[in-house]
Amino acid sequence: MIFSKREPLLIFAGFVALILASLPVVGAPESWLVYLFLFFIYLAMANMWNLLAGYAGLISLCQPAFLGLAGYAMTVGTWVGIPWWIGLIGGGIVAAVFALAISTAVFRLSGVYFAIGTLVVPEALRMVFYLWRPVGGQMHGAGAGYMVKGIGDLSGDVIYWLALVVALSSVVLMRLILRSELGLGLAAIRDNERSAASSGINIFKLKLYTFIIAAAVTGLAGGVFYLNQGYVEPTATFNVKWTMTLLLATVMGGLRTEEGPILGTIVVVVLYFLLARYGGYSFLIQGLILIGIMLLSPQGIIGLLRRLHLPAAGRVRGF
Amino acid sequence: MGSVDVFTPVLMGIMLGGLYALIALGLSLVFGVMRLINLAHGDLVILSSYISYAIFTYLAVDPILGLVITIPFMLLLGFLIQKYILGRGFAISSETPLIIAFGISLVLQNLNQILWTPLSRGLNTSYSHMSFFIGERQFPVSYLLAFLAGIVVMVGLRAFLTRTYMGRAITAASQDKRAAQLMGINTNRIYGYAFAIAMGAAAVAGVFLGMTFPFTPTSGISFLTIAFGTVVIGGLGSMLGTFLAGIILGLSQTLGGYLFGSASQMLIVYVLVLAILAIRPHGLLGR
Amino acid sequence: MTDETILKIENIDVFHGTFQALWDVSIEVKRGEMLALIGANTAGKTTLLDAVSGLRHPSKGSIQFEGEEIGFLDPYQIVELGITQVPEGRSVFPDMTVLDNLLIGSYAASARKRKAENLEKVYDLFPRLEERKRQVAKTLSGGEQQMLAIGRGLMADPKLMLIDEISLGLAPIVIDEIFRALHKIKATGITVLFVEQNVNRTLKEADRAYILERGRIALSGATADLRENQEVKRAYFGVDTCEVK
Numbered sequence: 001m002i003f004s005k006r007e008p009l010l011i012f013a014g015f016v017a018l019i020l021a022s023l024p025v026v027g028a029p030e031s032w033l034v035y036l037f038l039f040f041i042y043l044a045m046a047n048m049w050n051l052l053a054g055y056a057g058l059i060s061l062c063q064p065a066f067l068g069l070a071g072y073a074m075t076v077g078t079w080v081g082i083p084w085w086i087g088l089i090g091g092g093i094v095a096a097v098f099a100l101a102i103s104t105a106v107f108r109l110s111g112v113y114f115a116i117g118t119l120v121v122p123e124a125l126r127m128v129f130y131l132w133r134p135v136g137g138q139m140h141g142a143g144a145g146y147m148v149k150g151i152g153d154l155s156g157d158v159i160y161w162l163a164l165v166v167a168l169s170s171v172v173l174m175r176l177i178l179r180s181e182l183g184l185g186l187a188a189i190r191d192n193e194r195s196a197a198s199s200g201i202n203i204f205k206l207k208l209y210t211f212i213i214a215a216a217v218t219g220l221a222g223g224v225f226y227l228n229q230g231y232v233e234p235t236a237t238f239n240v241k242w243t244m245t246l247l248l249a250t251v252m253g254g255l256r257t258e259e260g261p262i263l264g265t266i267v268v269v270v271l272y273f274l275l276a277r278y279g280g281y282s283f284l285i286q287g288l289i290l291i292g293i294m295l296l297s298p299q300g301i302i303g304l305l306r307r308l309h310l311p312a313a314g315r316v317r318g319f
Numbered sequence: 320m321g322s323v324d325v326f327t328p329v330l331m332g333i334m335l336g337g338l339y340a341l342i343a344l345g346l347s348l349v350f351g352v353m354r355l356i357n358l359a360h361g362d363l364v365i366l367s368s369y370i371s372y373a374i375f376t377y378l379a380v381d382p383i384l385g386l387v388i389t390i391p392f393m394l395l396l397g398f399l400i401q402k403y404i405l406g407r408g409f410a411i412s413s414e415t416p417l418i419i420a421f422g423i424s425l426v427l428q429n430l431n432q433i434l435w436t437p438l439s440r441g442l443n444t445s446y447s448h449m450s451f452f453i454g455e456r457q458f459p460v461s462y463l464l465a466f467l468a469g470i471v472v473m474v475g476l477r478a479f480l481t482r483t484y485m486g487r488a489i490t491a492a493s494q495d496k497r498a499a500q501l502m503g504i505n506t507n508r509i510y511g512y513a514f515a516i517a518m519g520a521a522a523v524a525g526v527f528l529g530m531t532f533p534f535t536p537t538s539g540i541s542f543l544t545i546a547f548g549t550v551v552i553g554g555l556g557s558m559l560g561t562f563l564a565g566i567i568l569g570l571s572q573t574l575g576g577y578l579f580g581s582a583s584q585m586l587i588v589y590v591l592v593l594a595i596l597a598i599r600p601h602g603l604l605g606r
Numbered sequence: 607m608t609d610e611t612i613l614k615i616e617n618i619d620v621f622h623g624t625f626q627a628l629w630d631v632s633i634e635v636k637r638g639e640m641l642a643l644i645g646a647n648t649a650g651k652t653t654l655l656d657a658v659s660g661l662r663h664p665s666k667g668s669i670q671f672e673g674e675e676i677g678f679l680d681p682y683q684i685v686e687l688g689i690t691q692v693p694e695g696r697s698v699f700p701d702m703t704v705l706d707n708l709l710i711g712s713y714a715a716s717a718r719k720r721k722a723e724n725l726e727k728v729y730d731l732f733p734r735l736e737e738r739k740r741q742v743a744k745t746l747s748g749g750e751q752q753m754l755a756i757g758r759g760l761m762a763d764p765k766l767m768l769i770d771e772i773s774l775g776l777a778p779i780v781i782d783e784i785f786r787a788l789h790k791i792k793a794t795g796i797t798v799l800f801v802e803q804n805v806n807r808t809l810k811e812a813d814r815a816y817i818l819e820r821g822r823i824a825l826s827g828a829t830a831d832l833r834e835n836q837e838v839k840r841a842y843f844g845v846d847t848c849e850v851k
Contacts, residue, residue: 059414061421105597112356115417116547117596119358123540124589131582240540244425251418280433287426291404294419298411481706484713491699491710498697501659503685503714503762 020164024157037160037228039269040167044221045242046249046261046268047170048214051177054256055186056210059111061243062102062118065125066095066215067222068237072129074223075232078149079135088162088223095219099212107208119240126238145233148226159228166221173217174258182209241283248290254302263301325577327456332573334458336566337466338531342524342542343549343561344476345517351555352493352513354413355405358420361543362427363518367393367525368534369431372440382442382526383464389522397518401511409510424539431536442529465527469565472523476516477558489513541585548592568592612637612766612797613658613689618667618677620650620657627653629821630667635766640788640798642808642829644842645818651801652694654818655768658799659691660684671766685714688765694774694801696751698758700744704735707743707754711761720763727794728757731787749780756787760796767791769800773807785811805842809833 024033045063052058070091077087106117130144177183185206188196197203226232245268253264271289275282297304346360357363367389374385382389400423408416441447447461480486492499492509500506528534528542545568553564568588575587613635620628627650635641643651656662658669660681669677671687679687690711699707708728712721729736732753738746743754752772759767769788773781788811792798802808808815809829817825817838825837832838 053414059417102593105593109596111413112350112354112417113596116356116358116543117593119540120544120547120589120593123544124586124593127583127586127589131586240425244421247418247421280429282429283425284429284433287422287424287429290422291419291426294411294415294422295404295407298415484710484718487702487706487710488713490702490706491713494699494701495697497661498693498699499710500661500681501685501691501693501697502710502758503682503717504710505680505682 017164017168021161024160033156033160035269035273037163038272039265040160040163041221041225042245042249042268043167043261043265044163044170045218046246046253046265047174048218049246050250050255050257050261051174051210052214053250054260055178055183055190056207057190058207058211059115060118060211060214061115061240062106062121063218063246064122064238064240064242065102066099066218067225067242068122068125068129068232068234069098070095070219070222071226071232071237072134072146075146075148075226076134078151079146084148084151084154084227088220088227091223092216092220095222096212096216099215100208103208103211107204107211122238122240122243126234129234129238145231147231148229151227151230154227156228159224162224162227163221166217166224170217170221171262173213177210177213178258182206186210244283244286244290248286250300251290252293252300254300255298257299257302260300260302267301324456325574326453327458328573328577329570330453330456330458331462332570333566334462334466334569335531335573336562336569337469338462338524338527338565339469339545339549339568340553340562340565341465341469341472341520342528343546343553343565344472345519345521345524346543346546347550347553347555347561348476348489348513348517348520350550352489353405353409353416353510355409355416355420356547357517358417358543359423359427359539360517360521360546361539361541362424362431363393363397363539364521364525364528364542364546365534365536365539366427366431367522368442368529369435369440369525370522371442371526371529372435375442375444381444382530386523386526389526390519393518393522393525394515397515397521398511400518401514405514406507406510424543428536428539435536437535437537439533439535440529441533442526444530447530459531461527461530465531468523468527469562472520473558473562476520479516485509485512489516544589544592548588548595551592551595610637611635612672613799614668614670615654615658616668616670618657618664618669620653620662620664622653622662627821628657628664631818631821631823632667633816633823633826635797635799637765637797638792638795639813640792640800640811642812642815643799643801643818644805644808644815648820649818650821651818652770653821655691655770655799655801658684658689658768682714685762686716688716688763689768690759690762690764690766691768692755692759692770694770696748696755698743698746698751698754700742702743703739704741704743704746704754705739707758708735708739708761711758712763714762717761717763721761724761724763728760731760731790732757749776749783752776752780752784753787756784756791760791764796766797766799769798772800772802773804781807805838809838 020036023036045067049060049063052060073091073094074084074087077090078084102121106114109117133144185201188201189203189206193203249264249268250261252267253262254260271286275285293300342364346357349355349357370389370392371382371385374380374388375382405416405419408419449460450457451460451463480490488499488504488509489512491502492504492506496506548568549561549564552567553560571591572584572588576584579587611634615631615633617630617632618628619626619630631654643654645651653662657664660679660683664677668675671689676684676687699710708725712718712724734750735753735757738750743751746754756769772784788798809832812829814828815826815832816823825832825835
């Protein structure tokens with residue numbers, strides 16, 4: 001049992017999940033549901049970015065590629081008669097396969113090269129989908145967007161629950177991964193890549209598995225997001241702003257901590273809510289916050305809390 | 320482009336290559352000295368384009384003359400960014416400056432958007448739309464100017480790096496930081512100077528880019544990719560390598576447009592960069 | 607050698623992160639002498655040189671150069687004072703020419719004005735460097751690179767020269783040449799503090815030596831006395847058999 005030592009926490013988490021799940025039924029205001037929906041989606045993606053950057057040392061800047069491809073797969077699927085829920089799962093698989101495909105290129109790069117190599121990927125995809133009409137027709141955005149077909153009967157509540165399920169799954173998945181052989185291997189690599197390699201850990205394989213898992217979950221979350229949005233188009237989809245949001249949520253909460261992305265995503269959604277009316281200033285301010293946090297508290301809010309409460313044990317480690 | 324033979328895209332590609340090398344110089348210098356891929360490089364180049372645009376539009380000063388304002392401004396900005404933001408990040412961990420640079424990139428994109436709207440702008444001087452002719456073929460003067468500017472900056476930078484104490488100190492710090500410190504080089508200050516000089520080169524790049532292409536607040540990422548591709552192909556520490564790599568990318572873009580249509584020309588550049596990364600992660604011409 | 611102390615290290619502790627590399631180390635260097643630091647690979651010799659050079663700061667104790675406290679200064683300030691370090695593994699700037707390597711040695715403001723004079727001295731000491739001044743440093747042989755590293759150090763116009771691992775990976779004939787040069791350097795009044803693995807050789811060349819063991823000073827004294835010391839014989843010449851047999 002992975003939760004055995006923390007049973008009160010488990011009960012509390014279950015309680016929170018129940019409340020969140022019941023909100024649409026008990027008639028919570030629509031705007032709450034909108035922001036909670038965003039929270040779920042961002043949380044799932046931020047958890048995966050934390051897994052990549054915090055635990056596997058992969059500063060991946062191509063998350064929009066995963067969520068976008070999954071969104072496109074699901075949407076285009078509905079145009080050729082594939083039900084949305086198969087498309088949703090298919091989207092996760094497409095994202096995972098794509099991660100595997102680009103890994104041959106980007107995994108030859110280390111550190112900063114990896115970051116910029118992955119940054120190029122969504123840019124290239126944006127152009128591909130700008131030029132390519134997978135199923136013909138032009139619906140939305142700059143002439144290359146598609147509506148999600150055949151979801152007229154699908155209620156907003158179901159989509160909300162789907163997002164909740166994806167978010168909860170991502171949290172549980174993180175716990176499972178970090179306590180599995182994969183997580184222990186990643187920890188060994190992080191402590192000392194060379195000695196990990198010499199003790200028989202296949203670094204490439206572990207990082208690849210992590211990359212694929214993260215892509216699949218990010219893809220699933222992306223699929224649910226586009227299911228809710230009802231259409232997908234290249235410019236906003238393969239957009240670096242997604243990366244910014246995930247980065248901010250993770251870094252603000254605390255990179256390489258399990259709780260970090262949860263806290264960070266709450267702050268991001270609150271910021272999103274507060275800054276919405278300022279339009280362009282929103283991302284400007286978020287960028288400034290990102291820089292400030294990196295400089296003042298590189299371990300984010302969690303790091304700050306640990307420093308305040310456990311001055312000796314919580315020695316902040318540069319990640 | 321009047322003619323349809325292959326000579327036109329070839330010459331265009333070569334001239335474009337000079338501009339690309341110019342854009343890449345700052346990225347290459349910062350990467351060489353600090354081992355940092357400055358994710359904000361493209362946005363800093365575009366910021367220079369906007370500053371030139373402002374000088375040109377509001378003060379009616381020619382953008383090339385305006386460099387007397389743009390270059391010092393970018394030098395100072397570069398020094399301050401390194402000293403107060405990135406430099407502190409280096410003390411935390413090796414990934415911190417990368418994430419900070421990403422943050423700077425987004426700040427600049429959105430700042431440019433707020434200041435100058437998302438509309439596409441260009442530095443439309445009286446001569447930037449003039450053409451010169453080789454036989455029947457017609458070429459934009461702006462491409463030639465950008466190419467020449469690229470060569471001038473490269474030659475100047477090379478002279479600076481090999482002939483002056485500060486330049487040699489930058490070179491030394493890029494080859495062996497520890498040994499450089501033991502030579503009495505204050506590497507922190509040298510990093511500041513190197514970043515400042517990189518931004519000075521970016522200022523020149525921004526001006527000639529603005530005369531060659533229309534730009535928007537989000538153009539930075541395309542030029543970051545091009546600059547990065549140039550560094551990847553050309554390898555580090557070689558001015559000639561950077562120049563040739565710029566030309567390879569310029570040619571791939573113009574020939575790609577010639578063969579497959581202009582809509583896909585940037586896509587070809589991206590795919591080329593990714594393909595080269597997959598085959599030769601440390602560059603075609605690099606060590 | 608005079609009796610004047612040029613460098614005085616008193617009771618310093620130095621850490622690498624959480625690992626303590628030096629424990630309560632004290633060393634005194636007299637002006638004009640040639641002093642050696644002996645010890646096994648992880649004994650802390652490089653750490654000690656780095657503490658003097660300002661690359662690492664002691665957490666306790668003091669380092670005084672010509673009577674001034676320097677333990678908190680940065681490397682570039684230390685070079686200005688007249689302390690230069692020839693780092694381990696030569697660490698010449700690989701893609702710069704021999705001449706550029708030497709010129710960067712005179713980067714410190716205090717050394718720039720004597721650049722031409724010092725360059726001549728270096729070429730006198732190592733004529734091979736003048737022959738190869740246009741050559742890129744990485745194409746030099748190991749011995750030539752060591753000469754270049756020492757020459758580059760001299761360009762800083764030092765009063766005290768720290769040399770790490772003089773003979774590492776060099777042929778015996780080259781080592782002889784390097785030591786001859788060190789004696790010439792000493793004769794010009796520059797104090798030399800060097801680290802060397804070859805105990806036998808060191809005890810022949812240096813005036814005095816300190817022996818470091820696991821971050822602590824185990825023994826010190828004039829090399830003539832150390833050569834006769836039973837402990838040294840047992841610990842070092844038991845392994846280093848080339849002459850004691």
